[in-house]
Amino acid sequence: LGDSYNLxxxxxxxxxxxxxxxxxLALFHKSFTWGVIASLDVLHLRGIFEPIITALEKHPVLKxxxxxxxxxxxxxxxKNGCLLESVNDNIVxxxxxxxxxxxxxxxxxxxxxxxLTPEVSGKQHMxxxxxxxxxxxxxxxxxxxNSPIGKIFFDLKLQKRIWQI
Numbered sequence: 001l002g003d004s005y006n007l008x009x010x011x012x013x014x015x016x017x018x019x020x021x022x023x024x025l026a027l028f029h030k031s032f033t034w035g036v037i038a039s040l041d042v043l044h045l046r047g048i049f050e051p052i053i054t055a056l057e058k059h060p061v062l063k064x065x066x067x068x069x070x071x072x073x074x075x076x077x078x079k080n081g082c083l084l085e086s087v088n089d090n091i092v093x094x095x096x097x098x099x100x101x102x103x104x105x106x107x108x109x110x111x112x113x114x115x116l117t118p119e120v121s122g123k124q125h126m127x128x129x130x131x132x133x134x135x136x137x138x139x140x141x142x143x144x145x146n147s148p149i150g151k152i153f154f155d156l157k158l159q160k161r162i163w164q165i
Contacts, residue, residue, distance in 0.1 A: 005162045006138040018138035019109045032107035038087040039111035045086045049074040089120045097123035113139035113149045121148040
């Protein structure tokens with residue numbers, strides 16, 4: 001139920017474990033009310049959401065959630081009251097992080113967290129629920145010490161929450 005930062009090399013299962021499987025389990029167990037999966041662009045979001053949607057529509061147990069799906073932006077409404085949305089950071093656009101406006105999520109999954117910028121990080125923080133937010137980040141270890149994920153990675157108080165693969 002706590003924060004985790006899954007950082008490492010290519011093809012190690014970071015996205016599958018930290019986002020795809022974790023978000024499906026969280027939906028099934030209703031461990032959040034409003035969740036967001038964020039990434040730097042629409043291609044990465046599609047790569048995360050489409051397998052999740054396929055599992056929700058085809059798996060006999062997950063079908064019990066009776067989800068309603070909208071695509072691009074991806075929105076999943078489950079019968080149990082969970083809402084899961086996509087946020088495109090749009091880091092090369094005119095207003096990066098704009099899709100965080102009007103959101104108040106209590107669980108956040110982030111794909112490719114090494115691309116997180118200070119501007120988007122600030123908007124992400126302001127969109128988190130005032131009651132708190134569980135963060136599950138994954139990505140490559142191609143960040144700098146002063147980037148948002150670099151500051152988390154090098155913070156000695158957070159070492160128990162970081163997986164290095």
